[in-house]
Amino acid sequence: MPYAFPVLTMVDGPEGGMEYPMFIMSSVGASDHETGHQWWPMMVGTNETWYGFMDEGFNQYMNSLSGFDSRKQPANLDGPGQFYGRTSGNEQEAPLMWDANYGGPMYSFQAYSKAPMMLSMLGGVVGDTAVWKAMSDYAKTWRFRHPSPWDYAFFMSNALKDKQKDLGWFWYYWLFTTESVDGSVSGVTTAGGKTTVTVRQDGQMPAPVVLKVQFEPKGRPIRPMPNSKMIDSATAIVTWPVDVWFSGSKTFKAELNFGPRKIVRVKLDPGCRFPDRDTADNAWPRDTVVPAPAAGRAGGGGGGRGGNACAP
Ligand SMILES: [Zn+2]
Structure with a gap:
């Protein structure tokens, strides 16, 4: 979705990274992340403190794509979806539908890290290009409006129904639970x-x-x-x-x-x-050497830049 405003000013200032409409601060290489906030929430007006995954999380997903693009590599989203299996079961994790203001010690995982994992799995179900098209159409439809998580899930289910007839199970587990596959x-x-x-x-x-x-x-x-x-x-x-x-x-x-x-x-x-x-x-037969777990990325800010471990 095209940028809606006449200009964007980036200040290399005394601030790790912070976003405002048409204006970002970044002194630590968070500029693509803060620029992404011009889309979420400056154009798609989500309730960013309640549903951080629709703001920081979708932004992290976009940063992953822009990271591959800046390195002139095709986007490779293999890895993040599977990685969530190692976090599932941690009793400190709040589900995505839990108010992120009360996200607790795993706030940054809930708000920043989990949505890119969810969208990696969605790409595994319907294909990444279908996810990108649906996300783009979601942004255009909800431009300068205020979508709830239900609006998002219903929009995506409808946009992707030719690829997967029913995505109710997908939204139920990713948004409302902390369960995984095994x-x-x-x-x-x-x-x-x-x-x-x-x-x-x-x-x-x-x-x-x-x-x-x-x-x-x-x-x-x-x-x-x-x-x-x-x-x-x-x-x-x-x-x-x-x-x-x-x-x-x-x-x-x-x-x-x-x-x-x-x-x-x-x-x-x-x-x-x-x-x-x-x-x-x-x-x-069973692998004799089990691939080492990928480095965790439970923190917030600036992550999601590729290097996704997947040993096929
Ligand atoms: Zn952010």
Whole structure:
């Protein structure tokens, strides 16, 4: 959404970073963050102290995109969604719908850090470009108005309904709870040319089942499945919608029917988009070296600038 005002003045002044309409202070490299506030809340007038995630959080998401852009890299949002799984369960965390004025010791996580993780997962469900288009349309629709979180969630659900029929579950878990997913690959069996991957879901939050399937480099031809995408000659990404969990079952048997080429590795959530409590059990066979956890970014201000860890 274009900048609405005639000029923007940035003062390299004695202030870490603070935003005002048409005017920002920044002495510590927070200028893109403070500039982002010209959109949230100067143009999209959210209640920034109650619902910090719609202000600082959306701003941090935009800063992540501008960070990649300034480094002339394509945006890579793999990582932040999965990272939330390591925070979920901390009893000091207030849900996003809790008044951020009473956010407590994890205020900056609640206001700044969690929304970019939520939007990383949303990109994992509907695709990042669809999220960007919907966020842009949300900003234009609510320009110089005062959207509530309900207005935001309803707008996004409507804008994305062609990609995901129902996002009610998504908003419920991300906005109203501090729950996460806890997916794992609990078994892989092959019989009669078909491979069955048993995926377990022990978390409260559901997520699409996305498997990266690696085949032996050479052998009989691979017959792609309708819900698969080949990313190289011996690797496929296979996706089942989140709906597979809606019956309440804790296990889902993912049938792989690619023909007789041997499968050598299966990885759940290879894009690191879904907030997983424990990622060590996502691969078959199990990884011998578990990737080190990404550096935490629970603090506020200036973060969200990429470097997202994801070991696919
Ligand atoms: Zn800010």
